Amino acid sequence: MRDPNSFASYFNFAQVNWNNLWSATVETVWMTLLSLVFVFIFGIILGLLLFETTGKHTAGAVILNKLTAIFVNIFRSIPFIILIVLLIPLTKKMTGTIIGPRAAIPSLIISAAPFYARMVEIGFHEIDAGVIEAAEAMGASRLQIMWKVLIPESLPAIVSGITVTGISLIGYTAMAGVIGAGGLGNLAYQDGFQANQNAVTLTATVVILIVVFIFQAIGDFAVRKIDKRAIA
Amino acid sequence: MIEFKDVSKIYHTRQNTINAVDHVSLKIQDSEIFGIVGYSGAGKSTLVRLINNLERPTSGSVYIDDVDMTTLNGKALRTMRQNIGMIFQHFNLLWSRTVRDNIELPLELKGLNKAQRQQKADELIDLVGLKGRETAYPSELSGGQKQRVGIARALANDPKILLCDEATSALDPATTEEVLELLLKINQQLHITMVVITHEMHVVRKICQNMAVMDTGKIVEQGAVLDIFRHPQADLTKEFVQEEVNPEKDDTKVIVSQLLEQVPDGLILKLTFHGEQAKLPIISEMLKRFPGIELNIIEGNIHQTQGGALGNLYLQLVGEQTLLTQGVAFLNTMRVDTEVIRNA
Incomplete structure (x- = not known):
């Protein structure tokens, strides 16, 4: 028998069940993409809310700004592994289960959306105030300014922000996997670590890295495509 | 006609209060090019923004024809603003849009369909001399070309008034001349009233019929450009005229x-x-x-x-x-x- 702690054990790929690996990869990508869609939507809405209520002096705007800021700051600060435990009752109500990829979605969204909202808000603040003023001078409504100016003009920041958020979401799904959400994290922990199959852990790691790199590459490519600020 | 009736704009900062515009009364006639000259901080930019209500006055009224702009809100204000074009020192184009799409933006906001927008944009691209550059992005244009896009965009809604906020201050002398020629041409062809804010007397001399000189929120002198050049009264006006007429x-x-x-x-x-x-x-x-x-x-x-x-x-x-x-x-x-x- 080989020593399960030896360096060579990492390369005993006979231990790897490729079917399991594939389905775990699919689960990870699925969890990430599905939660990313919601994170994108909520993040933009929260980001717009933060941007539009910053620096306003009406009572409504001040209160809304404070509430949004508090919500964002709290959920951005809670470590994910604690958040997922904290949200178990909510998860059960929403998805009917506390295990499997579906159960991970609510906590993934709640932890990543506030983080993304801040990045979106920063993107909006980077837009030249003169451009917004020009749109106001044309008679644009607030909604038109959001849709035609704020979002298109900060699109590179919005896209690179969602790339970064997506990559941390992949990390979160791995953590969620440890407490039963499935995916590559779960595979590495249960089939790898707990079953003393180092090759499985290594393979899961490599696959996660590949997923992250592909994600980053797509994000970078998209930003390069949209960004027309520099002369090509 | 644009009329300022005893208009003041006061800003409160933590340390002090600033009278950006201080009891200004002014009449600007239809179809004329009216220049407002002053050093930076004189309140010119605030004054011009009172016309389209980007700034609200602390007291007084601003009339365009018979409409008191200070009383307008919401939809009525936005509709009124569509009749007032504005161009800026730093052009304020959307980098994410091509020349054509920048020019079409005000038309999109108004809800015109694609065919109508395209037709109007084509006319304007011709007018400002940007044919062949329709699909370029602002980052690919020179300063003068960017201001031409700004002008075309400001004219998209066939406005009665064009506000020019230091429109040539970021341009080199040769390009400044081109842009001023273009503004003159537009004024003569379309009879648009223009309000030109500048710190360069040269701009006023070249294109304006009437002018006002502004200092710390107040109008210190106003009248026909030629009269002011011949007989400047206020010290500040003399300084401006001297600089322009005889810089040496x-x-x-x-x-x-x-x-x-x-x-x-x-x-x-x-x-x-x-x-x-x-x-x-x-x-x-x-x-x-x-x-x-x-x-x-x-x-x-x-x-x-x-x-x-x-x-x-x-x-x-x-x-x-x-x-x-x-x-x-x-x-x-x-x-x-x-x-x-x-x-x-």
Whole structure:
């Protein structure tokens, strides 16, 4: 028998069940993409809310700004592994289960959306105030300014922000996997670590890295495509 | 007509209060180009933003025709703003849109369909001379081209008024000339009222019929451009006119003092010509009539304004005192403004 702690054990790929690996990869990508869609939507809405209520002096705007800021700051600060435990009752109500990829979605969204909202808000603040003023001078409504100016003009920041958020979401799904959400994290922990199959852990790691790199590459490519600020 | 009725705008900061616009009353007639000159911080930018209500006055009213802009809100204000184009020092184009899409933006906001937008954009691209650059992004354009896009965009809704906020201040002299020519052409073709904010007297001289000079929120002087150039009243106005008409004032002073040293009995005159006089041979006429007068030209210049040509000439006259007095009297009968700088 080989020593399960030896360096060579990492390369005993006979231990790897490729079917399991594939389905775990699919689960990870699925969890990430599905939660990313919601994170994108909520993040933009929260980001717009933060941007539009910053620096306003009406009572409504001040209160809304404070509430949004508090919500964002709290959920951005809670470590994910604690958040997922904290949200178990909510998860059960929403998805009917506390295990499997579906159960991970609510906590993934709640932890990543506030983080993304801040990045979106920063993107909006980077837009030249003169451009917004020009749109106001044309008679644009607030909604038109959001849709035609704020979002298109900060699109590179919005896209690179969602790339970064997506990559941390992949990390979160791995953590969620440890407490039963499935995916590559779960595979590495249960089939790898707990079953003393180092090759499985290594393979899961490599696959996660590949997923992250592909994600980053797509994000970078998209930003390069949209960004027309520099002369090509 | 645009009318300011006793308008003030006061900003409160933590430390102090700033009277950005201080009891301004002003009338701007339809189809004219009206210049507002002042140094930065004089309140010009705030003043122009009161017209389209980007800034709300603390007191007073701003009327466009018979509408009090200060009372408008929401939809009514947005509809009114569509009739007022605005261009900016830094162009404020959307980098994410091509030339054509930037020009179409105000039309999109108004809800026009694609065909209507395209037709209008084509006309405007022609008007501002950007044919062939429709699909370029702002980052691919020069400053002058960007301002042309800004102008086309501002004209998309066929406005009655165009506000120009330091529109040429970020451009080099040659490009400034091109943009000013374009604004003149637009004013003549479309009869749009233009309000031009600038710190460059040159801009006002070139395109404006009437002007106001602003200092710390107040209008210190206003009137026809030619009158103000000929007879500036306020110290600030004199400074602006001097800078534009004779930027090398100090040089002239040196030359004058040198001449005074060399020919202590000379009479130093400053003549100001305007309109048709600038084309007449008034000086040679004087020399013919008073052959005893000897003449030295110290310095001279001539400028074109919307009200006609405007010239300055510094002369040294040498001769008998009675002859000189007659000579100056002759110049006065020709309605040339004469100013005796030194009579030794």
